[in-house]
Amino acid sequence: MNASFLKLSRELRAIWMLLLVSVILFIATPLFLTGPNLLNVLLASSVTVLLASGQTFVILLGEIDLSVGAVLALSGTTTAIVLQSQPLAVGLAAGLGVGALGGLINGLLVTKLRMPSFIATLASTSAFAGLALFITQGNPVGVKNAGFLAIGQGRPLTVPMPVWIILIVVAAFGFLLARTRFGRYIYATGDNPEASRLSGIKVHRTTILAFVISGVLASLAGFVLTARLGTAQPTAGNGLELAAIAAVIIGGTSLAGGRGALIGTFIGAILLGVIDNGLNLLDVSPFLQGVVKGLVILFAVFLDRNSDLIRGLWQLVRPARKQATPTRNIDDGPANGSPDPQVPTPSIIIRK
Amino acid sequence: MIIELRDIRKSFSGTEVLSGINLAVKGGEVVALVGENGAGKSTLTRIISGAHAPDSGSIVIDGAEADLKHPQDAMDLGIHVIYQEFLHNIFPQLTVAENLFTLDKSAEFGRLFVNKKKMSRQARTVMETIGLHADPNALAQTLSVAELQMLEIVKSLGHNIRMLILDEPTAALDEQESERLFEQVASLRGAGICVVYISHRLEEVFRISDRVVVLRNGKVALEGRTEQLTERDVVSAMVGREVDDFYPKERHTRDEVVLSVRGAGSGDRFSDIDLEVHAGEVLGIGGVFGCGKGDVLRALFGLLPLTGGEVFLAGQRLPVTNPQGAIAAGIAYITPDRQAEGLCLQQSVSDNISLASLHSFSPTGLMQRRPEMTSTEEVISGLRIRTPSPGTDVGHLSGGNQQKVLFGRWVLTKPKLLLMEEPTRGVDIGAKTEIYRIINEQAAQGVAVILVSSDLPELVAMSDRVVVMRQGGLVAELRGADLNQQKLLEHALESSV
Structure with missing residues (x-):
């Protein structure tokens, strides 16, 4: 591992964006760097963190789950309805069951029916969102269960419950990815499914489980959102999947699969939260906030795609720095006979 | 001009x-x-x-x-x-x-x-x-x-x-x-x-x-x-130096039979295949493209269904229906295309080597990183894989070293039967010789090897015995003085009667 910060692994690159934005906000407003405000940022980001954590598993496989917002709404409304007549445990089980079942359906569509995940989850989004509207007849469902409301509104040790939840989820699922056999399966399958299958990995099972994890974390996000608001809205999830996917991408996970880490996703989600928070503190029109977030996403992806360019610029600025010895030319040269991995293979252009 | x-x-x-x-x-x-x-x-x-x-x-x-x-x-x-x-x-x-x-x-x-x-x-x-x-x-x-x-x-x-x-x-x-x-x-x-x-x-x-x-x-x-x-x-x-022994072939054939295949067939890909491979023996399979030689390996590894015949590995009758079963039975398969179906190029050398042995490093599901590192480092030095570190992405290595990583993955599973298809494709000469040495080492340990290669000099030099396939069937077995490129081509190309 090179100590140079520019070589920081891609999963952690978003941290520089986060620091940059934070410093700007710190200079711009004294309200930003205060304990209560930072807790607020975490609290406001909690739903995105949960959705994006599940999404990370799916994107690491090179797939995508567009249905997380709809699953959130369906499980939130289901739980709210069940809680009207049943105790807390039954309500939670129902909600988590809905999430797991939704994920299972997505996973089966993608593996057994070989549907592209984009199409499969686009269709299931429509179905889940429709179901949420149907079971509520389009009306919000209020929740009175105090135990349930504590999930969103409790403050053990003065820290809001959702913040505890996301810290535990990120730690636990980060551990699952980084330190378990299942985590290896995810990375290997996302990188090269055929090689993984030939190495004895049950690729279908791995994929299905990733979608189930995404569904279960989406239903957990549904609990947090419902409990914070005190009501379950059938349309609560609209558009949330995009924020989740954005957080994963900003966090350095490759859309092609095989590369990324949950900590990156966490940073990505917090970065989006900080931007929201900062724009509010600076009194920027809420209508403009989407534009700013879009630009930040573009900039994060630009940094990722052009890290060589940025490294080059950095070396121009710091000519005294020794050029890094290229890692290629090990033994008998680079792979595939390509003389230089940075130089793309030219294709023959047929003209005239 | x-x-x-x-x-x-x-x-x-x-x-x-x-x-x-x-x-x-x-x-x-x-x-x-x-x-x-x-x-x-x-x-x-x-x-x-x-x-x-x-x-x-x-x-x-x-x-x-x-x-x-x-x-x-x-x-x-x-x-x-x-x-x-x-x-x-x-x-x-x-x-x-x-x-x-x-x-x-x-x-x-x-x-x-x-x-x-x-x-x-x-x-x-x-x-x-x-x-x-x-x-x-x-x-x-x-x-x-x-x-x-x-x-x-x-x-x-x-x-x-x-x-x-x-x-x-x-x-x-x-x-x-x-x-x-x-x-x-x-x-x-x-x-x-x-x-x-x-x-x-x-x-x-x-x-x-x-x-x-x-x-x-x-x-x-x-x-x-x-x-x-x-x-x-x-x-x-x-x-850049004198090369005296391009094919460092050693002979290690023992008496015990590791693999015995009787009358095996798979749809219209191949039929009536009888094979015996001894411990320490390298059996070559020759034949033109499309003769079914690769399909035999894929069937042995559980990737193609056997529609007839029997397969015995170390005396046990095998119903291998998927790669998990094949790996558990002690079969390893080095695929012909290391990029498409062999390596996970964005993962580390170490992760690629342990990929087919993950269960032995995670009995409870948690990866035990120390034993994993020890084992993969042993493989890296044993196979002389040149990599800056075990954590380097495989995609950054040269073709020859990538191929050795693929060998490392399967050597680590300690197979009884090692199947390999085009093991030196796209690999340069220095690395080729090193791969031949790995094959020798495996044979010396009593592993039965089946080698499928379209590189005829390699097939002839590195095999103890070569069977020739044509249109999904066995047509000849060559050994000793008969084992040469000329004979092999004659049998492989001979037009069907």
């Missing part, structure tokens, strides 16, 4: 790839350009074809200095390259004729609407000049790799071609297709075109070239008329 390269130099990020190349080639000759990976062949090719500019030196064509700024400049001068990755230039969803007359060429067939009939008629005419009999209206994706390669050659022929550079053209071809290509090369030479032929396969080099140029470390290490050189001269020049 004479193309002269004068003192060509080129560096990439501080590393000199070409350090002063002087070379002259002329029309009507076939020049073989050989060298290990990283010797500078590809860079030189790209400079001649205008894809890279040299740092210094000049390219002189027929006495006039040429300034090649762009591949188009080279093409205008009649210099064409067919890269190994030529498939990137094919539009799979367009027809053969459309591929042939891409871009502004199609203007010849009508301004607003393309006259498809005229286009396909002309395509057929052009293709037949070099003996490509493909339907001009078929989608390009329905053609074989060999036909598509021919199509690329046809494309370049239309451009007053004077020099054709072929980069590893036989890498994806079978024996018969290669033969056809050699005929094409000969007829291009006859037409006064200069053919630069880049290949790892010395057999081909000696068969078709007039002159051999060996590159090593960015310099011309040897240049001479082909008939005045021996394979040994060329190999020594490539690796």
Whole structure:
């Protein structure tokens, strides 16, 4: 591992964006760097963190789950309805069951029916969102269960419950990815499914489980959102999947699969939260906030795609720095006979 | 036409790839350009074809200095390259004729609407000049790799071609297709075109070239008329030292039978296969492309269903139906295409090596990293895999080291039966010999090995015994004095009765 910060692994690159934005906000407003405000940022980001954590598993496989917002709404409304007549445990089980079942359906569509995940989850989004509207007849469902409301509104040790939840989820699922056999399966399958299958990995099972994890974390996000608001809205999830996917991408996970880490996703989600928070503190029109977030996403992806360019610029600025010895030319040269991995293979252009 | 390269130099990020190349080639000759990976062949090719500019030196064509700024400049001068990755230039969803007359060429067939009939008629005419009999209206994706390669050659022929550079053209071809290509090369030479032929396969080099140029470390290490050189001269020049034993074959066959296959068949891919492989034995399977040799390995590994017959491994009857079962039974399979179905290129060397043995490092599901690191580091040093660290991404290693990582993955599973298909494809000579040593070491430990390879010298030299397949059936078994390339080809090609 090179100590140079520019070589920081891609999963952690978003941290520089986060620091940059934070410093700007710190200079711009004294309200930003205060304990209560930072807790607020975490609290406001909690739903995105949960959705994006599940999404990370799916994107690491090179797939995508567009249905997380709809699953959130369906499980939130289901739980709210069940809680009207049943105790807390039954309500939670129902909600988590809905999430797991939704994920299972997505996973089966993608593996057994070989549907592209984009199409499969686009269709299931429509179905889940429709179901949420149907079971509520389009009306919000209020929740009175105090135990349930504590999930969103409790403050053990003065820290809001959702913040505890996301810290535990990120730690636990980060551990699952980084330190378990299942985590290896995810990375290997996302990188090269055929090689993984030939190495004895049950690729279908791995994929299905990733979608189930995404569904279960989406239903957990549904609990947090419902409990914070005190009501379950059938349309609560609209558009949330995009924020989740954005957080994963900003966090350095490759859309092609095989590369990324949950900590990156966490940073990505917090970065989006900080931007929201900062724009509010600076009194920027809420209508403009989407534009700013879009630009930040573009900039994060630009940094990722052009890290060589940025490294080059950095070396121009710091000519005294020794050029890094290229890692290629090990033994008998680079792979595939390509003389230089940075130089793309030219294709023959047929003209005239 | 004479193309002269004068003192060509080129560096990439501080590393000199070409350090002063002087070379002259002329029309009507076939020049073989050989060298290990990283010797500078590809860079030189790209400079001649205008894809890279040299740092210094000049390219002189027929006495006039040429300034090649762009591949188009080279093409205008009649210099064409067919890269190994030529498939990137094919539009799979367009027809053969459309591929042939891409871009502004199609203007010849009508301004607003393309006259498809005229286009396909002309395509057929052009293709037949070099003996490509493909339907001009078929989608390009329905053609074989060999036909598509021919199509690329046809494309370049239309451009007053004077020099054709072929980069590893036989890498994806079978024996018969290669033969056809050699005929094409000969007829291009006859037409006064200069053919630069880049290949790892010395057999081909000696068969078709007039002159051999060996590159090593960015310099011309040897240049001479082909008939005045021996394979040994060329190999020594490539690796930079005397090579006495290119195929370090050792014999380790023991009495005990590890694998016994009786009457095995799989659909219409192969049938009635009887095989016995002993501990420590290397059994080669020969045969032309499509004879079913690879399918036998895939069936043994549980990737194809057996529709008849029985398989016994160490005396136990096996119902292997998937790779998990095969691995559990002690079977390992080194796939022919290490990039597509072998390695996870973005994962580390260490993670790739442990991939098929994850269960033994995670009895509870949690990865035990210390034993994993110890084992993978042992494999890295045992197989002499050259990598900056076990954590380096496999994609950053050279082809030969990537292949050794793939071997490492399967060696770590401690197999009883090691299946391998094209184990040295796209690997340079130094690494090849090291891979042969790995095969020896495995055999010495009593592993039964089945080797499938289209590299005939390798197959003959590294096998204790070779069975030949034709059209899905076994036709011959060669051993001892009978085990030579001539006999092998006779049995493999003999037309069916």
